Amino acid sequence: MDLYDSGDGLQAFPAESGRMRRGAAPAEVTSEPRGAARGQPPRDLEEEVDELVHLYGLEDDDELADDELGDEFVTENAPRIEVSEYAPHVGTRGEPATRQRDWRLGAEAAGEADGLGFGGWGSEGQCRDLREAYRFARGRSSEEYECYVIPEEEDEEEAPDVFCATCKTPLRAAEKELDEHRGHEVTPLSKALESAKDEIHRNMYRLEKQIIEMENFASHLEEVFITVEENFGRQEQNFESHYNEILETLAQKYEDKVQALGERKKEKLETLYAQLVSCGENLDACRELMETVEDICHEEKADFIKDAMAMADRLREFLETDTDVDVSAQPALEDQTLDFSDVEQLLGSINAVPAPSAPVINPQAPNSASGSSVRVCWSLCSDDTVESYQLSGRPARDGAPGKGQAEFTMTVKETYCSVRNLVPNTQYEFWVTARNGAGVSPASERVVYMTAPAPPVIKSSEVRSCEEAALIRWESGNLGPVDSYTVELTQTETPGASGVTESVVGIPTCESLVQLQPRRSYAIYVRALNVGGPSARSEPAAVHTTGSCFRLDAHTCHPWLTVSEDGLTLVRGDGRAPAREPPPSDARFTRCVAAMGNLVPVRGRHYWEVEVDERSDYTVGVAFDDVPKQEDLGANCRSWCMRHAWAPPRHKYEFLHNKMTPDIRITVSPRKIGVLLDYENSTLSFFNADTSQHLYTFSCQLQQFVHPCFSLEKPGRLKIHNGIAMPKYVSLY
Incomplete structure (x- = not known):
C-alpha cells in the first residue's frame, strides 16, 4: 500500500478528505502548517509522524523509531528532515551517498500539498522520500533498500579493463598485480572479447554443420521409414484382398455342400417312409389272414372244408405276391469328396502378385550431390509390390545420352540410392527397374543428374591486397563450366581454422574483389557451384590487410x-x-x-x-x-x-x-x-x-x-x- 499515492488511491487523511467531498471550501493556502492555519499552535513534525505511524499501524519497533528518528527531526519555520547516512538512496542524483539533505516546505509547495490532502507535509515527492527514509530507518527494508548507489565517477574508475586468461575473469588494472594473479596470462579486455566472439563464431559454424548433418540423416531415416511403411502397407492390402476372396469362396462352397446334403437327406427319408408304409400294409394283411384262418379252424367240418378250400386259394394268392424286404436307402453316408482345387489356386495366388509397373525417377534435388557422389531418388505406383530395385547409369556427354559409355548397375531395397566414385562436375544418366516374384518391371525414363564440381585452386601468387580489400584469383579445377563461385572468409591467425565470418556468393568468373577490414589476417576459401550443389573448400589462401603486396615480374x-x-x-x-x-x-x-x-x-x-x-x-x-x-x-x-x-x-x-x-x-x-x-x-x-x-x-x-x-x-x-x-x-x- 502506497500511503502517498495519487488522489485516485487511498487518502492520507480520510477525515479531511471526507470534509472536502461534502462541499467544504478548501483551506486557505499558506506557508504555515495546517494546525497553525486553524489558530492552533504549530505541531511538531515528530508528532505528526507518530500520528501517521499510529494511524497506519507502522509502530512495529518503537525503540528503533525513537533511537533513529528522534534526533533527526527539527522544527523550523518549515518542516526539515535530515536523512542519515544509513539511507543513501534518498539523496538526489549526483550527491554523495553520505551527504545529508533536507526538505523545506515553501508557500507554493504547501499549497500544492494541501490541495492533494497532505497538509503541511510538503510536495508528494518529498513525502514519498520521507516515507522511504522512514521505512528504511524502521528496519522494514526489502532488497531494493539494501542497495547503495555507487556514484558514476566511481563506476568508471572501477570498471574492469583487463582479462585474466588463467582465472577466466575480468580484472581492474590494479588487481592484476595482486599475488593471486601474479604470473597469470593477462590480456586487454577488448582482445579477450574479440577472441570470445571468434570462438563463438567457430562453435556456431560447427553447430550449423552438425545440424545440417543431423537433418540429412533424419531425412534419410524418414525416407526409409516411408518406404518400409508403403511396402508393408501394400503387402497388407494384398493379403487382405486375397484372404477375403478365399473366405468368400469357402463360404460359397459351404452353402453349396450344405444344400446338396439337405436334398440327399430329404430323398432318402421319403424313400424309407414309403417302404415303411408298404411294409405296414403287408403286415396288416397277414394279421387279417391269420385271424380268418383261426376262425375257420373252429367251424364245423362241413363248413371248415368249404371255407378252407376258399382260404387256401386266398393264401396261395397272397403268398405268391412278392414282398420287398430290402432297405431301399442305406443309413451309411456316402463318401462326400470336397473339391478345394479353386481354393488352393487362390491360396497360391497370394504369392503370385503381378510384376510391378515402371518406376518414375525424380528430378535432381538441389545440393543432392558431392564431387564424387550423387543421390538418385524415384517413386513407384502405390499398388505395386516390389522386392528390390536395380539402378543403372552411365556418363552423359554434353547433356545427351552417352553411346558406348561404360554402364554400371546396383541393387537396392529403398526408393533411393547414393552412387559413389563418380567424376566431379560430370553429367550422368540414370534409369531404374523394379523386381518382385512375378518378374521385372519396364525401365523408367532416363534422367540426367550432375555431380558437384571439384574444389577450385586459388592462385596464391596472384592474390593482391591492400588495407581494405583483396583481389582473389583462382582456377576452376573442372573440365566443364560451373554455374558460379562462392568466396568464404575467416578472420583468424591460423589459416586452417574453421568458422566462416563472411561469404560472397554468385561470382560468375574466376576472380573476386573482396572488401576487408584493415590490419586483419584472413583465411580465404573458394567453392564452385552447379545444379548438383557446392564443391568442397579449396585450399586456403592467407591474406593480411596490412598493406599492398606485389612482386617483380x-x-x-x-x-x-x-x-x-x-x-x-x-x-x-x-x-x-x-x-x-x-x-x-x-x-x-x-x-x-x-x-x-x-x-x-x-x-x-x-x-x-x-x-x-x-x-x-x-x-x-x-x-x-x-x-x-x-x-x-x-x-x-x-x-x-x-x-x-x-x-x-x-x-x-x-x-x-x-x-x-x-x-x-x-x-x-x-x-x-x-x-x-x-x-x-x-x-x-x-x-x-x-x-x-x-x-x-x-x-x-x-x-x-x-x-x-x-x-x-x-x-x-x-x-x-x-x-x-x-x-x-x-x-x-
Missing part, C-alpha cells in the same frame, strides 16, 4: 637486370651482357634498363617503400601495362616516376611525366622512398620515409590499373618493402 626485366627469388629485390651487375640472353618478348624492356611489378588491380590507397642506394642512379614510379618498352620511364604519358641521378658532389631529383618535371629541390637524400598510389583521387605521392617528408604528388589520369615500375641506370640494387602498414603522416595526403 621477371618477364618484363631488361636483360641486364636480375630479380631475386622472393621477387622483392632488383639487381644490376657490373657486366653488360647477361650470361644467357632471354627470349624476345613484347612485355620486356629493351632500351630502358627497367622492370615492372605485378599489376595493382584493387581500387583504394596502396603504399609501399623502396630502399635505395643514394649513390646509384634509379627510377621509381608507376606505369600502365602498355607503356612503351623502348622509351625511358617518365618520357611518355603512360608513366609517372621519380628519377635520381648521382653526379658528385650533388644529387639530382626529377619527377617525370611525359618528359616534363617541376622545379623542385630536395636537400636530404632519401635512403628509403615511400610511394602512395591513390586510385580514388588519381594521385601518386612520394615521401622520404626516413624523415617523414613529403617530396611530390602527381595528379594522374588513372583510367585503368597500373604496375609499379623500377629502373637502374648504373650497377646497383634496390629492395622493395610492401605489405606494410601505411604511416600516419602519409594518410594526410
Whole structure:
C-alpha cells in the first residue's frame, strides 16, 4: 500500500478528505502548517509522524523509531528532515551517498500539498522520500533498500579493463598485480572479447554443420521409414484382398455342400417312409389272414372244408405276391469328396502378385550431390509390390545420352540410392527397374543428374591486397563450366581454422574483389557451384590487410637486370651482357634498363617503400601495362616516376611525366622512398620515409590499373618493402 499515492488511491487523511467531498471550501493556502492555519499552535513534525505511524499501524519497533528518528527531526519555520547516512538512496542524483539533505516546505509547495490532502507535509515527492527514509530507518527494508548507489565517477574508475586468461575473469588494472594473479596470462579486455566472439563464431559454424548433418540423416531415416511403411502397407492390402476372396469362396462352397446334403437327406427319408408304409400294409394283411384262418379252424367240418378250400386259394394268392424286404436307402453316408482345387489356386495366388509397373525417377534435388557422389531418388505406383530395385547409369556427354559409355548397375531395397566414385562436375544418366516374384518391371525414363564440381585452386601468387580489400584469383579445377563461385572468409591467425565470418556468393568468373577490414589476417576459401550443389573448400589462401603486396615480374626485366627469388629485390651487375640472353618478348624492356611489378588491380590507397642506394642512379614510379618498352620511364604519358641521378658532389631529383618535371629541390637524400598510389583521387605521392617528408604528388589520369615500375641506370640494387602498414603522416595526403 502506497500511503502517498495519487488522489485516485487511498487518502492520507480520510477525515479531511471526507470534509472536502461534502462541499467544504478548501483551506486557505499558506506557508504555515495546517494546525497553525486553524489558530492552533504549530505541531511538531515528530508528532505528526507518530500520528501517521499510529494511524497506519507502522509502530512495529518503537525503540528503533525513537533511537533513529528522534534526533533527526527539527522544527523550523518549515518542516526539515535530515536523512542519515544509513539511507543513501534518498539523496538526489549526483550527491554523495553520505551527504545529508533536507526538505523545506515553501508557500507554493504547501499549497500544492494541501490541495492533494497532505497538509503541511510538503510536495508528494518529498513525502514519498520521507516515507522511504522512514521505512528504511524502521528496519522494514526489502532488497531494493539494501542497495547503495555507487556514484558514476566511481563506476568508471572501477570498471574492469583487463582479462585474466588463467582465472577466466575480468580484472581492474590494479588487481592484476595482486599475488593471486601474479604470473597469470593477462590480456586487454577488448582482445579477450574479440577472441570470445571468434570462438563463438567457430562453435556456431560447427553447430550449423552438425545440424545440417543431423537433418540429412533424419531425412534419410524418414525416407526409409516411408518406404518400409508403403511396402508393408501394400503387402497388407494384398493379403487382405486375397484372404477375403478365399473366405468368400469357402463360404460359397459351404452353402453349396450344405444344400446338396439337405436334398440327399430329404430323398432318402421319403424313400424309407414309403417302404415303411408298404411294409405296414403287408403286415396288416397277414394279421387279417391269420385271424380268418383261426376262425375257420373252429367251424364245423362241413363248413371248415368249404371255407378252407376258399382260404387256401386266398393264401396261395397272397403268398405268391412278392414282398420287398430290402432297405431301399442305406443309413451309411456316402463318401462326400470336397473339391478345394479353386481354393488352393487362390491360396497360391497370394504369392503370385503381378510384376510391378515402371518406376518414375525424380528430378535432381538441389545440393543432392558431392564431387564424387550423387543421390538418385524415384517413386513407384502405390499398388505395386516390389522386392528390390536395380539402378543403372552411365556418363552423359554434353547433356545427351552417352553411346558406348561404360554402364554400371546396383541393387537396392529403398526408393533411393547414393552412387559413389563418380567424376566431379560430370553429367550422368540414370534409369531404374523394379523386381518382385512375378518378374521385372519396364525401365523408367532416363534422367540426367550432375555431380558437384571439384574444389577450385586459388592462385596464391596472384592474390593482391591492400588495407581494405583483396583481389582473389583462382582456377576452376573442372573440365566443364560451373554455374558460379562462392568466396568464404575467416578472420583468424591460423589459416586452417574453421568458422566462416563472411561469404560472397554468385561470382560468375574466376576472380573476386573482396572488401576487408584493415590490419586483419584472413583465411580465404573458394567453392564452385552447379545444379548438383557446392564443391568442397579449396585450399586456403592467407591474406593480411596490412598493406599492398606485389612482386617483380621477371618477364618484363631488361636483360641486364636480375630479380631475386622472393621477387622483392632488383639487381644490376657490373657486366653488360647477361650470361644467357632471354627470349624476345613484347612485355620486356629493351632500351630502358627497367622492370615492372605485378599489376595493382584493387581500387583504394596502396603504399609501399623502396630502399635505395643514394649513390646509384634509379627510377621509381608507376606505369600502365602498355607503356612503351623502348622509351625511358617518365618520357611518355603512360608513366609517372621519380628519377635520381648521382653526379658528385650533388644529387639530382626529377619527377617525370611525359618528359616534363617541376622545379623542385630536395636537400636530404632519401635512403628509403615511400610511394602512395591513390586510385580514388588519381594521385601518386612520394615521401622520404626516413624523415617523414613529403617530396611530390602527381595528379594522374588513372583510367585503368597500373604496375609499379623500377629502373637502374648504373650497377646497383634496390629492395622493395610492401605489405606494410601505411604511416600516419602519409594518410594526410
